[in-house]
């Protein structure tokens with residue numbers, strides 16, 4: 051694969067918890083625009099891999115590179131800024147603020163980055179929520195789980211990231227809402243032209259992705275997508 055097409059690379063990376071290796075990667079390269087499902091049994095390290103890939107979990111050794119940026123060499127503040135600017139994250143438990151409305155939640159990461167959120171971003175948040183069928187002014191604690199997930203998707207897509215990284219984005223949804231969430235993720239990632247990396251146990255989601263990486267506890271990852 052040529053360097054231009056590579057989005058992110060983990061090289062000789064390990065993560066240990068209490069001395070135990072939770073993640074071991076000889077090399078994992080993800081191409082721009084790739085759609086990758088990360089599968090494997092519970093405890094196999096899917097969340098750990100996603101967290102390593104976005105710089106949320108610090109490596110115990112090795113390198114994480116996104117383009118010219120060696121993320122593993124950045125301090126915590128710079129890694130947070132890198133993630134905010136370049137990655138749309140969707141965590142399993144949504145991490146929405148229940149007392150804010152849908153629009154303010156969709157704008158949450160932007161509001162950390164800008165002293166005053168630009169009008170264009172507010173307009174984009176409103177557009178994404180409308181498109182996803184969520185009322186912008188509804189308080190998040192009154193939304194259904196499916197609607198909360200769509201707010202999380204809107205937030206992840208807001209700043210047109212280079213990758214959307216989602217940890218089990220359909221795990222707590224019924225099949226109809228799960229299918230809608232997958233459709234929205236695929237459509238929006240396609241429009242943005244960004245990569246989509248999802249950890250999942252959901253066969254319907256896994257089938258829709260272009261690539262699959264199956265993790266096994268204790269095995270070293272070596273793969274190019």
Ligand SMILES: Nc1ncnc2c1ncn2[C@@H]1O[C@H](COP(=O)(O)OP(=O)(O)OP(=O)(O)O)[C@@H](O)[C@H]1O
Nearest residue numbers: 067068072090091092093094095096097098099249
């Ligand atoms: N912060 C932590 N401290 C200690 N151990 C951890 C921590 N995070 C994860 N682990 C351990 O690392 C291993 C991998 O966990 P991880 O959460 O990545 O699995 P997973 O594949 O995402 O599982 P699931 O499908 O249940 O979400 C597990 O054995 C887990 O107990």
Ligand SMILES: [Mg+2]
Nearest residue numbers: 096097098217
């Ligand atoms: Mg997990």
